Amino acid sequence: MKNIIRILFLLISAVAMAQPFTRMDSLKGSDTVFRDFWDVRKYELTVEVNADRKFICGKNKISFEITKDIQNPVFQIDLQQPMQFKPEDSDYTKFTFERDGDFIWVKSKKPYRKGDRDYFTLHYSGHPVIAKNAPWEGGWVFSEDKNRNPFISVAQESIGTSVWLPVKDIWNDEPDEGTIMQITTPKHLTGIGNGKLISKTHEKDKNIFVWEVKNPINTYSIVPNIGNYVHIKDTFSGEKGILSLEYWVLSEHVELAKKQFTQVKPMLEAFEYWFGPYPFYEDGFKMVEAPFLGMEHQSNIAYGNGYQNGYLGSDLSGTGIGLKWDFILVHESGHEWFGNSITAKDKADMWIHEAFTSYSETLFTEHYLDKISAEKYLQGTRQNILNDSPIIGQYGVRNTGSTDMYFKGASMLHTIRQIMDNDHKFRQMLRKMNEEFYHKMVTSIEIEKFISEFSGFDFSGVFEQYLRTTKIPVLEYSQKGNILEFRYSQVIKNLNLPLKINGNQLIKPSENWQSVTLESSKEVKFNPNYYVHYLKVNR
Secondary structure (H helix, E strand, O other), X not given: OHHHHHHHHHHHHHHHHHXXXXXXXXXXXXXXXXXXXXXXEEEEEEEEEEOOOOEEEXXXXXXXXXXXXXXXXXXXXXXXXXXXXXXXXXXXXXXXEEEEOOEEEEEEOOOEOOOOEEEEEXXXXXXXXXXXXXXXXXXXXXXXXXXXXXXXXXXXXXXXXXXXXXXXXXXXOOOOOOEEEEEEEEOOOEEEOOOEEEEEEEEOOEEEEEEEEOOOOOHHHOOOEEEOEEEEEEEEEEOOEEEEEEEEEEHHXXXXXXXXXXXXXHHHHHXXXXXXXXXXXXXXXXXXXXXXXXXOOOOOEEEOOOOOOEEOOEOOOOOOHHHOOEHHHXXXXXXXXXXXXXXXXXXXXXXXXXXXXXXXXXXXXXXXXXXXXXXXHHHHHHHXXXXXXXXXXXOOOOOOOOHHHOHHHHHHHHHHHHHHOOHHHHHHHHHHHHHHOOOEEEOHHHHHHHHHHHHOOOOHHHHHHHHHOOOOOEEEEEEEOOEEEEEEEOOOOOOOOOEEEOOOEEEOOXXXXXXXXXXXXXXXOEOOOOOXXXXXXOO
């Protein structure tokens, strides 16, 4: 299993590295002149799925606010082919509509002033892209449960929500006032959306479920789920009061879910300890069984790990620690803080989502088990690091960097923690970060600056080393009796990355050879918690 996972990461990285960038990539990934003058306030959408035909249809009312004075603007709405669209008839009095590949140009017939609010409604229909390998290769997933009932969802972080829904499909604009999602299903099935269920009605042989999200939500999290679900309810007493817990699972898995999801409360307790309150109390916490491995859909977490510990029953660290808890339950829930509350403005900075969330596995383990187990787990996950390309991708073209944003990113954060050498301050930093950037879109530079300023240590070189190069610092050393000589190689110029050796002795390596006197002639001991390679050389 470990080899299979490593091969999968290699393939994903190879696809990302080989991707040529086009005008379409720029239109999809940058804040174009067709996007930079308006702010999405709310999405109100409907969706109905025909499982037999693999056909979907519905509409999306897009409410917006103008952010600057502009004459007869053109709005860019994204809707990937082969999906079709039709405007609401009444909208033709205010706008004209033109299709251009994966884009819809909505041309206003009037000027707008800053602060003006308006909306338009687009109907959509068609046979959407089917996911080849969800969730990594996105699209719709049409599956069945063991009783041949339809079991349907969509994975869209990589491909974009516009794979089915007409939206402003860019990470730097979330609907500030949330969403309303109406899901229509056959009478024997249930439709699950984000947030809380506000109504359920029947119409002839169909069920109609309406879900409301009150908080801002990243677009790729807006996901309908359809299946023969059973509802399990619980509550969690957290830092902001009583949090509703909901689990929607296939009827054949109720008992398995009741047992496996006992891990939810310890997970929430650990994450609130480290990061602060769960970011979406108004929308509740919800796990929904999905026909693929998992995804961090906000207040609607997709779960498909087979109700077993580890990652599909395997331990990504190779230490055995990862088999003591459910990887998908923990990892995807960690994204509620990093990814859903704190969201990268550009996909190139996706490390903000994945490095912190991957490190949340270590922090959960420390709170749930103990610190030694957590460090052992973190060190074990380094076997999955590829060092194939930089973690930060190319900006403005919907490009992500290396999958090393997960494990290497987590080791970078763990190294930062070692340099700070104050677990209380490190925890306060994470909590303050979630307070400072609560429900905000951010850049890598903003996060880097925050960490340096809060810690009182200039980490700019550390970020440059680990995020923007593929080089791992190598500490070359030679010991003669109680004299240790050392220097860094494979580092950026003037890297400031001090190390503690033999427990508490601090050294500040550079690219030049230095020497220190040790307390004894015993072989020097290095701290494996730093993500640094150690190489003994002859001098």
